[in-house]
Amino acid sequence: xxxxxxxxxxxxxxxLPLFADAATLSLTLRDERxxxxxxxxxxxxxxxxxxxxxxxxxSRIDQINKTFVPLVSVVQRGTRxxxxxxxxxRHHVYSFSKAKKFEIKLYADTPAKPILFDQPGYVAxxxxxxxxxxxxxxxxxxxxxxVADRTxxxxxxxxxxxxxxxxxxxxxxxxxxxxxxxxxxxxxASLTATVxxxxxx
Amino acid sequence: MRLPRFxxxxxxxxxxxxxxxxLTQVAGYALTSxxxxxxxxxxxxxxxxxxxxVFKRLSEQNTQFLTxxxxxxxxxxxxxxxxxSKDTDxxxxxxxxxxxxxxxxxxxxxxxxxxPYLGSGKPSSLEDSERVARLLAAISPQGETTGFAxxxxxxxxxxxxxxxxxxxxxxxxxxxRINVETAREFSRITNTDxxxxxxxxxxxxxxxxSTLPAAVQNKIAGDLGGASGQVMTPRxxxxxxxxxxxxxxxxxALNVQNARVIxxxxxxxxxxxxxxxxxxxxxxxxxxxxxxxxxxFIMSRGIAAPLRTLSQYARSIASGDYRSPPWLNRADxxxxxxxxxxxxxxxxxxxxxxxxxxxYTDTLTGLSNRAHFIERLATALASTGREGAPxxxxxxxxxxxxxxxxxxxxxxxxxxxxxxxxxxxxxLRQTDTVARLGGDxxxxxxxxxxxxxxxxxxxxxxxxxxxxxxxxxxxVDIQGSFGIATSPEHSADPxxxxxxxxxxxxxxxxxxxGFAEYDTRYDENTLDRLSLMSExxxxxxxxxxxxxxxxxxxxKLGDHHAVEALVRWVHPxxxxxxxxxxxPFAEHTGYIREITQWVLxxxxxxxxxxxxxxxxxxxxxNLSARDLMNAELPVYFAALLKTHDCRPDRICLEITESAVxxxxxxxxxxxxxxxxxxxxxxLDDYGTGYSSLSYLKRMPVCELKIDRSFVQNMINxxxxxxxxxxxxxxxxxxxxxxxxxxxxxEAILSQLCLLGCDQAQGYHFSKPVSAADFEAWVQxxxxxxxxxxxxxx
Numbered sequence: 004x005x006x007x008x009x010x011x012x013x014x015x016x017x018x019l020p021l022f023a024d025a026a027t028l029s030l031t032l033r034d035e036r037x038x039x040x041x042x043x044x045x046x047x048x049x050x051x052x053x054x055x056x057x058x059x060x061x062s063r064i065d066q067i068n069k070t071f072v073p074l075v076s077v078v079q080r081g082t083r084x085x086x087x088x089x090x091x092x093r094h095h096v097y098s099f100s101k102a103k104k105f106e107i108k109l110y111a112d113t114p115a116k117p118i119l120f121d122q123p124g125y126v127a128x129x130x131x132x133x134x135x136x137x138x139x140x141x142x143x144x145x146x147x148x149x150v151a152d153r154t155x156x157x158x159x160x161x162x163x164x165x166x167x168x169x170x171x172x173x174x175x176x177x178x179x180x181x182x183x184x185x186x187x188x189x190x191x192a193s194l195t196a197t198v199x200x201x202x203x204x
Numbered sequence: 205m206r207l208p209r210f211x212x213x214x215x216x217x218x219x220x221x222x223x224x225x226x227l228t229q230v231a232g233y234a235l236t237s238x239x240x241x242x243x244x245x246x247x248x249x250x251x252x253x254x255x256x257x258v259f260k261r262l263s264e265q266n267t268q269f270l271t272x273x274x275x276x277x278x279x280x281x282x283x284x285x286x287x288x289s290k291d292t293d294x295x296x297x298x299x300x301x302x303x304x305x306x307x308x309x310x311x312x313x314x315x316x317x318x319x320p321y322l323g324s325g326k327p328s329s330l331e332d333s334e335r336v337a338r339l340l341a342a343i344s345p346q347g348e349t350t351g352f353a354x355x356x357x358x359x360x361x362x363x364x365x366x367x368x369x370x371x372x373x374x375x376x377x378x379x380x381r382i383n384v385e386t387a388r389e390f391s392r393i394t395n396t397d398x399x400x401x402x403x404x405x406x407x408x409x410x411x412x413x414s415t416l417p418a419a420v421q422n423k424i425a426g427d428l429g430g431a432s433g434q435v436m437t438p439r440x441x442x443x444x445x446x447x448x449x450x451x452x453x454x455x456x457a458l459n460v461q462n463a464r465v466i467x468x469x470x471x472x473x474x475x476x477x478x479x480x481x482x483x484x485x486x487x488x489x490x491x492x493x494x495x496x497x498x499x500x501f502i503m504s505r506g507i508a509a510p511l512r513t514l515s516q517y518a519r520s521i522a523s524g525d526y527r528s529p530p531w532l533n534r535a536d537x538x539x540x541x542x543x544x545x546x547x548x549x550x551x552x553x554x555x556x557x558x559x560x561x562x563x564y565t566d567t568l569t570g571l572s573n574r575a576h577f578i579e580r581l582a583t584a585l586a587s588t589g590r591e592g593a594p595x596x597x598x599x600x601x602x603x604x605x606x607x608x609x610x611x612x613x614x615x616x617x618x619x620x621x622x623x624x625x626x627x628x629x630x631x632l633r634q635t636d637t638v639a640r641l642g643g644d645x646x647x648x649x650x651x652x653x654x655x656x657x658x659x660x661x662x663x664x665x666x667x668x669x670x671x672x673x674x675x676x677x678x679x680v681d682i683q684g685s686f687g688i689a690t691s692p693e694h695s696a697d698p699x700x701x702x703x704x705x706x707x708x709x710x711x712x713x714x715x716x717x718g719f720a721e722y723d724t725r726y727d728e729n730t731l732d733r734l735s736l737m738s739e740x741x742x743x744x745x746x747x748x749x750x751x752x753x754x755x756x757x758x759x760k761l762g763d764h765h766a767v768e769a770l771v772r773w774v775h776p777x778x779x780x781x782x783x784x785x786x787x788p789f790a791e792h793t794g795y796i797r798e799i800t801q802w803v804l805x806x807x808x809x810x811x812x813x814x815x816x817x818x819x820x821x822x823x824x825x826n827l828s829a830r831d832l833m834n835a836e837l838p839v840y841f842a843a844l845l846k847t848h849d850c851r852p853d854r855i856c857l858e859i860t861e862s863a864v865x866x867x868x869x870x871x872x873x874x875x876x877x878x879x880x881x882x883x884x885x886x887l888d889d890y891g892t893g894y895s896s897l898s899y900l901k902r903m904p905v906c907e908l909k910i911d912r913s914f915v916q917n918m919i920n921x922x923x924x925x926x927x928x929x930x931x932x933x934x935x936x937x938x939x940x941x942x943x944x945x946x947x948x949x950e951a952i953l954s955q956l957c958l959l960g961c962d963q964a965q966g967y968h969f970s971k972p973v974s975a976a977d978f979e980a981w982v983q984x985x986x987x988x989x990x991x992x993x994x995x996x997x
Contacts, residue, residue: 099369128370134370
């Protein structure tokens with residue numbers, strides 16, 4: 004399996020010397036079947052990343068049409084997230100996840116207090132009234148992260164050059180990482196990778 | 205009523221209707237049974253299908269309960285929170301709480317790791333973790349699954365619903381245990397028996413709950429056997445106790461191979477109302493049968509009873525009871541028949557009285573006949589017997605009436621008889637009865653007449669008959685012999701009294717007395733005659749008869765000898781009985797036929813004996829008038845000749861003229877048949893009867909015997925000589941041999957020789973002798989000398 008992942012790895016070393024301050028990593032992610040791996044969370048970890056200051060102290064997950072928007076989010080540990088209710092009905096957002104247990108009892112509009120996510124890990128959120136409303140949140144100890152769009156593309160900006168671990172995660176396979184690979188960031192780079200999105204193994 | 209009733213019309217009518225009704229009833233019964241069963245089967249099948257639908261709805265309803273309960277539970281925030289926080293006690297209490305709400309038998313939660321949390325239900329069901337795992341493995345991970353699952357050893361209707369927080373974290377399993385209560389509940393609503401079964405991995409079926417008796421359950425389970433396909437057609441299952449129509453309905457099986465609910469209808473129970481109906485129908489049918497049997501019985505009796513009455517009436521007619529016909533109270537054919545019977549009865553009565561009249565009347569004279577007279581006599585005697593009054597019977601027989609008949613002819617004879625009747629009636633009182641008994645015999649009944657009064661009456665009657673009768677210009681003299689018998693002196697019995705009168709009358713005739721009164725002395729002869737008959741029979745059977753032979757001497761002295769066989773009776777007590785004591789009697793009674801046969805047998809035998817001994821003797825045997833009438837005699841005689849190998853021409857059969865004259869046609873015919881056997885025929889006693897030359901000419905005789913009365917008187921009476929001579933001439937002219945009987949002395953013999961007579965017979969030569977004596981006699985020269993002496997004279 005590892006071998007397979009390695010063969011998928013493409014490092015463009017030629018680009019690295021051009022941008023010494025910060026670089027942008029553009030990823031194209033595909034699943035086992037070669038389809039765009041939408042909603043895959045990617046982030047870069049290094050031994051120092053967990054000490055880095057909050058890059059963006061607040062984030063937001065809307066409830067629009069009885070749906071969490073976005074479905075998948077990724078935030079740096081310590082981020083506070085607002086759950087604005089854009090519907091004209093009430094919601095009751097909750098999570099029983101280890102990383103963060105909380106509930107915002109029946110409310111409309113934006114709750115008074117945003118929720119602080121101070122533990123890394125997976126947080127599955129739902130609405131107690133609407134069983135179909137689910138949102139997936141990954142709390143990471145790194146400011147370098149992105150979520151793949153519909154085409155499977157994810158862009159991590161402002162990454163200082165150095166050696167990192169590129170980690171991919173998908174909510175369909177929440178207990179395991181979808182990909183872990185070392186990357187050396189020099190200059191802007193593009194990378195195509197295959198990730199595991201399916202549960203069961 | 206006779207036992208084999210079908211022999212009677214009534215029985216047949218009854219049997220026909222009874223049979224017809226019975227047939228209808230039986231056919232109806234069979235039809236009802238068949239139809240009933242078929243209809244019942246359809247109804248039961250429909251019931252089962254209905255039951256199936258009801259069961260389906262009930263089952264769905266249960267599912268809905270379970271679903272709702274599960275949904276409420278899985279949606280409960282607190283419950284999910286408890287699960288998320290693995291708060292075991294809270295989970296259990298929530299399960300318990302929700303389980304109680306719908307009274308679920310099972311309410312549990314199993315998380316994704318397979319860890320169970322129990323709310324309610326038997327702890328044992330949890331021990332079967334493998335089954336739970338299989339149950340969970342069998343269900344779809346998305347959404348709820350309902351069906352039947354086996355947990356522990358029990359079957360549950362369950363729902364498996366996932367719990368999301370918001371991702372699936374485990375499943376809630378809620379269920380109702382299927383037990384007898386469930387089955388009863390279902391049974392109560394579906395109105396059928398119901399059984400739940402599941403199939404174990406070893407292929408056997410386990411019965412989880414059933415409303416059926418245990419034996420039937422096992423039978424049903426056994427019957428399912430390896431059935432796995434959907435059997436949706438009702439089928440019949442017979443158990444020793446009852447029959448069921450069953451319908452298998454497959455259940456949604458979750459963690460077992462197969463689950464079934466089987467609906468059963470007890471056929472017998474279902475048929476019960478029908479059986480009751482059928483029993484009622486049968487009862488009604490039987491009652492109907494009984495009633496209609498009764499009706500047909502009455503109807504058939506209505507026909508048969510008058511018929512019986514009529515047949516009884518017919519029988520009474522047969523026995524001479526001509527009462528009026530039975531009154532049948534009806535106006536149909538039977539009544540017509542009764543009228544017809546009545547008419548018939550009247551007609552028969554009329555005819556019978558006419559016949560009686562004829563039967564009691566002598567048509568010639570108009571007097572009563574013998575039958576009537578005997579009846580009158582019996583009636584009179586019966587009344588006098590009681591009163592002890594006297595009574596007399598007089599019998600009258602006309603003397604020499606036969607001569608009148610023969611000389612004047614029968615029409616004249618009849619007129620004489622009528623005239624006598626007229627005179628008798630005229631001379632008697634009204635109360636006296638005159639009857640003609642037959643022929644020239646009359647009988648007169650004199651009621652209340654004493655013997656002396658009877659004598660006076662007889663004298664008067666004699667006087668009445670004395671005057672000559674003028675019959676068509678001819679004066680005829682008539683005399684009669686009267687016999688008188690009186691009661692109570694002679695007898696009180698009509699038959700005996702008549703016999704007494706008869707005996708007296710014969711005595712009068714015999715002794716030419718004019719009239720005679722009965723005397724017991726006269727009776728001895730008669731008694732003699734009576735015993736004679738049986739003795740004579742004994743004589744023939746025990747060979748008491750012997751033949752004696754009287755030679756017939758050839759006056760021309762040829763070598764040929766002839767004898768006349770004469771029967772003799774040597775009675776063991778009386779000794780020698782002369783022929784004239786029993787031959788006339790035998791002729792009279794007809795027993796002469798047996799005697800003649802005996803004589804023929806003995807004569808032919810003796811003749812053949814002599815022939816074999818070289819003695820050539822012809823034997824003459826006498827035949828009586830009765831013998832001539834016997835058509836079997838020629839056959840018998842021919843057989844005799846053959847048996848004894850006797851020359852037929854050595855047997856000569858002697859007949860009298862009068863014997864032939866009684867019935868010439870038959871006599872002549874028989875004579876010809878006798879002649880055909882080859883024997884000779886001889887005419888005996890010629891001249892004593894009313895000799896008719898015309899018969900003489902026609903009779904196939906070769907010999908003529910002149911009666912002894914002429915022969916014996918020849919010497920004294922010249923007329924007799926003339927008769928003998930002319931007879932001899934006549935016979936010779938007709939080519940006949942002449943034999944003279946009664947030759948008693950030499951003078952007669954000489955005369956006969958002179959007249960040219962051929963043979964002579966008489967005491968002058970020999971009396972009848974035994975066969976042995978004859979043999980000795982024929983050897984002696986004495987008779988030849990006698991003939992020669994006579995011829996010389």
